[in-house]
Amino acid sequence: MKRVIVAILLSLTAVVTGTAVLAQPSRTPHEDPAAAQGSPDKPALLLSYMSVFDLAASRRYDDARRALAEIDKVDLPAELNYIMDRYNQLSQELFAGLDHLDAALAEISSLIDENQLAEAGRRLDLAQIAVDRNRFLYREIETATGVLLEVMGVFNRPDTRLADAYRRLEDSLKRLQELIDQLNELRQSLALRNETKGAGLAPTAVSLAVSVEAARLGDFFEVRGELSSGGEPLGGRRITIAIQGRETGAVTGPDGSYAAPVQVPFEYVSAMTLGAAYRPAGDDAAVYQGAASPPVILKTIFYDTELSAVMPGNAHPGYPVTVTGEMPAAKGSLSREIRVILDGILLARGPVNGQFSLDVAIPASAAPGTHRLRVFIPAQGWYASAVQEAELAVSRLPLEASLDAPGVSLIPGEIRVSGEIRGALTPPQDAVVGLEWTGDPATVRTGPDGSFAAALNAPFRLSVFNPLELTATIQPVEPWYEPIELRRSVFALNPIGAGLVLIVLVLLGTRLFRKPGVIPVRPAVLPLPDTAGEVMAPAPTRRALSGRKARVFAAYLVALGAVERVSGRPMEPFMTIREYTEWTGGLPAVASFKELSQLVEQALYSRHELEETTIRRAEDIGEAIRQELYVPAA
Structure with a gap:
């Protein structure tokens, strides 16, 4: 406040x-x-x-x-x-x-x-x-x-x-x-x-009389009066006669009387006020007081103009609208002019004598919102003016547009983009379409049918997977359409980067899963477990997996390598995953390793596709076991 x-x-x-x-x-x-x-x-x-x-x-x-x-x-x-x-x-x-x-x-x-x-x-x-x-x-x-x-x-x-x-x-x-x-x-x-x-001044008196009670606009009529002081006429003095603020003059004769023609001004009011005044000048200023007559009312005669117009309630910048209507003919009527005005700006004019129809172009600069549209017939001669007003809602029309682009694209490379725009009133032509992606922006124009096409170059990126956004900004030439912006997601794949990542993964896997020297197992005869319903551990030469299962299996191999290194107990070919997990039960990370073992069994033999949350859980467990067993606690 x-x-x-x-x-x-x-x-x-x-x-x-x-x-x-x-x-x-x-x-x-x-x-x-x-x-x-x-x-x-x-x-x-x-x-x-x-x-x-x-x-x-x-x-x-x-x-x-x-x-x-x-x-x-x-x-x-x-x-x-x-x-x-x-x-x-x-x-x-x-x-x-x-x-x-x-x-x-x-x-x-x-x-x-x-x-x-x-x-x-x-x-x-x-x-x-x-x-x-x-x-x-x-x-x-x-x-x-x-x-x-x-x-x-x-x-x-x-x-x-x-x-x-x-x-x-x-x-x-x-x-x-x-x-x-x-x-x-x-x-x-x-x-x-x-x-x-x-x-010190002698009082004066001036009178005023008119020859008619009513007169038409533009007609002349006569006014008469007298000027006197103390009952004696004052001759040779100027009298000012005013009607509706317009002044004319007359000079008194020897008997103090005056007469003058006065024209009725073209003001379209039902009555006008007249007055006469004496203003002493020269030597009279030191002798006489001024005087003013009582006001006289004169009735005026003129014709009203009837107007009936039909105006639109909505319009769009730059797009023409039609104003129609009628000026009923009156006795002795003549051709008149009609004007269409928007917020004080003249939009159209033309002759009218009876019915009329005018095509009016709304200014392209007209701001969206409520405006005042006015149909006006100016006064002419004995005919008064006529006006009719209405509110006009100005708005821009939305465009319908489509933007087509591939969902996946390779970079560096070229992406081809196309689209089409449509309008409610007229087909949008020659609209400016600004396209922006990862490279330099491009600008194209739409054809006669509203379509457009362009090829965009994408620069090299180190990232393998690049979720990018394609933006198209459409600026129509027609002012009655609203600009529009379209966005499309494009997944850009870098094959060069993908190859480099694959090489790194292979080298890293070779180093991670290289077995240490074989540690002899204690000389004891172990009974063969009942493996019915259990999964046998994969052989050292693992079969190739792909997709989501491969990610779970890779997480298990990371954890398995850490467990083998710390426990000194490598997994033997005849062991199941569950058996090896129980054999290493004395390790600190055994609970997590047991959960990971269950997940890899599910990945290997389940008929259903694994959920992303399950895969991420396996990866998190594998990484946690690796850090716990390889990285000593602070």
């Missing part, structure tokens, strides 16, 4: 100094929300408000409102939520009120300069109401500040960082109050200026 407040302070600092910073999230992504809500950095929060109030006190009202909106995003514990919402609402209202009052006082000053004293007086009355409203909001903020500080426990810890932040916030609020007082003083000075100036 502390990092959140620090981020807001950095944002406020950027607003004050004019330095651009990146927007920070309202809560750091790796921060626990529960922990964030439970431990807000209260001093930093108060300092954030201090910065906001300082912006407002310097009349940077928009910046203050934006900064306050950032604070409003902070997650707070329940006891602070309500008071903070109220605090932010009051502050936003005060900033808007100060902004409005500041602008109104500037306009009043201009009216006084133009001798528009009556209008200035009316607006000064409104400014007084605004001042009172701003003072009320400030008092409410002071009250809310007290409640906020009480909840935070500021008054219970006067010597902490929290108390220091409170004092700085208090100073900022005082500066804000000074601004409110300054604006009120400005209003008072303008009122005094308006009153003083009005005391």
Whole structure:
């Protein structure tokens, strides 16, 4: 939570100094929300408000409102939520009120300069109401500040960082109050200026009348009126006539009357406001007050434009869609222009008078997501504009692809790869396929049917068995398709390395299983055991085995050689494996050797294929016996 407040302070600092910073999230992504809500950095929060109030006190009202909106995003514990919402609402209202009052006082000053004293007086009355409203909001903020500080426990810890932040916030609020007082003083000075100036100037009056109650857009109509002062006509004075902010002029005759043609502007509203004003100029500025007529309302006549458009709900970047619809014909209608706009970008335009159909190409750069599609008919002459909008979901389509490669390959050598891609809308053509294996990457392009093929060279590796991965990255040319990546496992075998390993194994086996000198057996006649159902030991010239059985038998031979060397009792040809195991029962490793003997019997005569776990157990036992009998204990 502390990092959140620090981020807001950095944002406020950027607003004050004019330095651009990146927007920070309202809560750091790796921060626990529960922990964030439970431990807000209260001093930093108060300092954030201090910065906001300082912006407002310097009349940077928009910046203050934006900064306050950032604070409003902070997650707070329940006891602070309500008071903070109220605090932010009051502050936003005060900033808007100060902004409005500041602008109104500037306009009043201009009216006084133009001798528009009556209008200035009316607006000064409104400014007084605004001042009172701003003072009320400030008092409410002071009250809310007290409640906020009480909840935070500021008054219970006067010597902490929290108390220091409170004092700085208090100073900022005082500066804000000074601004409110300054604006009120400005209003008072303008009122005094308006009153003083009005005391030495003769009041004037101007009237305004129109020749029609309603008029079509673009038509001309006549306005008339009179200018007088104290009942006496004022001739030769310029009158300004305004309609919807557009001004035209007329000059009064000797009898103080004036008349002028006024054109109805092409603004498609049901009614317009007219007004006439007299602004003293030259010598008149020292003699007469300005005057403004009461407003006159003129009804306008124009035709609405009906539009009924059918827009797609889904689209894909770069792929065209069709927008259809109808603009029902109206009396005296003419050919109009229709525009299709996506997120403010014009995509298509064309004439329309009745039904229409437009093919619209969605920009290839359109990002996946929700966009705003707009069908717009601009206003023309007496006809108003028409618009219809809808959300458009833009997405890229997935490709269907296959990648064919051999499961086993020899290295060094060449591997041939092929594949095919298919699309839902159009056949993907000329797509870039990037292939990576153990060697240099290769790039190919798909043909008209979406297929591709390539030959990849693999470098030499010392390892005999190499499980490798083949990767194909497909980048379609069509922007409406999504790139895709395929992976395939290839088992690469090194025959040269395999031969070297075989030679080493043969040499090692020759050395390991070379028998020591024959030690004579004690001269005793041993009875021949009943070997029914037992397995005879293999002869010294062992028969060749392969596969998993060979691995078990090799483990047994390693252990047998160790037992023969240590016991001095070589296995005789007439002995069974089980018999020899019992004969060497006094050795330390006899239990393990007995288990290994059982495993080799199972390997030699079982009809079922051995499991990998059984083979690994035999290898582990053989290695353990070899180390125990050959390597002395530390």
